[in-house]
Amino acid sequence: MADAKRRLRHIIYGLKRKFGQPVKIRRYSALTLDRAAGTAARTDADYSIKRAIVSPASQAGDFVYDLSFIAANKNFTYGGFFDTTQRYVIFDVRDIDKASDIEFAPDRNTDRVIINSRLYEIVRVIEAEIRRIIILHVKLLESTPEIS
């Protein structure tokens, strides 16, 4: 097991070198609501990750087909779908700029991921075998503007 973990760490390191790029996690920190006036002032804190593995957009396919699907849909063109707005982000919590957040656990409801100045929502948080590695399945929030 220890050997497998070491191999995994080695693979992650290799991927980081190959696909690593700066990514930010935008974490909701406070909300000031005035329900009578209808205002919500949201305060966020950005956490920078020096090198996160960001999969090319087409790697996070949204569709898996099996034999029953093919049997039921004869006209289906084989090859599956892919969604260019979805990605996987893999990072090591030690790469987050704030050392105190070593127990960092993303919150799917409120955290957002910033990749190349675009905002992504977290679809799924996948816990890796090595606890400090976090895998996020993210989807582009298309209606949001670019973040400067």
Added chain:
Amino acid sequence: MADVNQNWDRWIFASISKHFETNKSASIHLFVEGEPRETASQLNWVELRIDGPDWTELSSGFFRGRIEVNVLCSATETSDTQSIRRLAGEIQSIFKSGIAVYKYGLGDDDDKSLLGCLTLLTDHRGKLGIKARYFGRVEVNTPMQQASVEAHYEVEFTL
């Protein structure tokens, strides 16, 4: 038909939101539809949703509006097996027979003065009134009980 005042809808929405915010106990976490929603750190919470108003002009410039207020209650399963009943019960008590509508807001017309009163619709046949519905655990792998409490209100405004 005369034109409905463009601010009525917003004033009703703000007044109901404010009513629930001020009448709930501090332990209940309230979200109003459209607000940022942070539930990861909460065990129990409620979400307020308002539908309507449906306007009818009864006579020239005299309108009756019908509003549906719906609150979804979510309680994480703990050793307290009645937590969802406690939560939904408190929400039921907040559905008062009357909710005041004030001209809330930050605009020129929003002077916070009293505009009217929403009246809870009830009848003796049991079709109207405050309705609680329990859904139990909606997803097998999510240990959470859910329920909804809803009621209809009516309001009359003159232009």
